[in-house]
Amino acid sequence: MAIRSLIINPGSTSTKIGVFDDEKQILDKTLRHSTEEIEQYPNIYSQKDFRKQMVIDALKEENIEISSLNVCVGRGGLLKSIPGGTYAVTDALLNDLIHPVQGEHASNLGGILAREIGDSIGVPSYIVDPVVVDELEPVARISGVPEIERVSIDHPLNQKAMARKYAKSVGKKYEDVDVIVVHMGGGTSCGVHHNGRMIDVFAALNGDGAFSPERANGLPALALVNLCFSGKFSYEEMKKKIVGGGGFNAYLGTNDMREVNKMCDEGNEKAKLIREAFIYQICKNIGACATVLKGKVDQIILTGGIAYGKNVTDAITERVEWIAPVTVYAGEDELLALAQGALRVMNGEEAVKEY
Incomplete structure (x- = not known):
């Protein structure tokens, strides 16, 4: 039986969502948020319930039962620097998304929403290869100025x-x-x-x-x-x-x-x-x-x-x-990449990582 995943990729004025059966995409939708809607909220985290309800409503509109999901996957945010991989949204990871350690960004909401929706139906929640993945060799970190270290924040x-x-x-x-x-x-x-x-x-x-x-x-x-x-x-x-x-x-x-x-x-x-x-x-x-x-x-x-x-x-x-x-x-197929990261763990191809 196929593993059904909900993928959540929040941006500053939109939330992209996808539903996959294994690697077959059955939903690809961009939920738009007007400037007026976003400006009601004092910070990124306070948008959580608003965006979550839009995701749930979108699934209902597409006749996708939330109970049919096997896993929820969010775009990772500005966490501490970590190696690449698929990470469970543990309490420690969730705390650093809510209280960002490297700054606020809409992508922080990805893991938060995945955890809340996943918990509500009793399925695991993950993030995959967030922007803070840093696997640089020690020699690559040297900049020439001791106070400045080269780090990896990219794609x-x-x-x-x-x-x-x-x-x-x-x-x-x-x-x-x-x-x-x-x-x-x-x-x-x-x-x-x-x-x-x-x-x-x-x-x-x-x-x-x-x-x-x-x-x-x-x-x-x-x-x-x-x-x-x-x-x-x-x-x-x-x-x-x-x-x-x-x-x-x-x-x-x-x-x-x-x-x-x-x-x-x-x-x-x-x-x-x-x-x-x-x-x-x-x-x-x-x-x-x-x-x-x-x-x-x-x-x-x-x-x-x-x-x-x-x-x-x-x-x-x-x-x-x-x-x-x-x-x-x-191009870049971020929704599929997130789904594939969860699949590798769900299928036992690689071990889930803990933050």
Whole structure:
């Protein structure tokens, strides 16, 4: 009999839900939340009951009995740094989602809602590969400034799911392949996967690696220090320049790669330069990651929304295919990745981890 899972992936203004029978998706729905609705609540956690009721109502509308669920899975939030895997939503994990240790984010609600709904019907609740997965080797943590340690906060859910997908396609396990995975979305990340762990990464959030549609990422350090102390910008304004207002947004006024491609097609020389610089920096990241594996790379995987653009993936492939073959898995199927994480535990393929 198939294992039926409810998947909950909260965002700032929406809650994506899915229902799977094993890996077959029978429901895919995005519940939208207006700004007015969200602004009623003083913090993320206080939205819990509102979002939970919307999830339950959506299941009823689709004639899916809540009692038919075997497991509830939520998107993990800003917890303490942990190794990758599928984690039971224990009391300790739940407490750190409610009282976030690395900041508030809507994704914190994923595990909270999974636990509450799961408990109400007596089934287990899990999170899978949250953004705080950190499996860096000790040598990869050194930054050059003792007060600053390199950490991993990026796209482990999609990175690991795509690495597993490739491994399965060649008849191997994730633990048996050495791959470089490049996630290209609103943020970018370039990860090195070795022996089932992401041992190094150019991380999307903390200002590392290639710029992205919304983020500045790797910047000349002294120039950044000078800008910070120029008196022209507040602390919050500088943060916005780096995360949210950087990258394509700063140069071209858009975070949509489709718009950038349209500008290029219309002959916009600045857009062409910025797009080429993005591709150039991604390729430099891939090259650097290849050295971590001493050049022994089984595959380079390009994923995320930008990977739908053949002009971008072809240009990256042209620069890096001498390192290893390139596979494109465009987009990101986070709901399926979460369901697969629960299935691996429910089917006994891997042990559940405790926070």
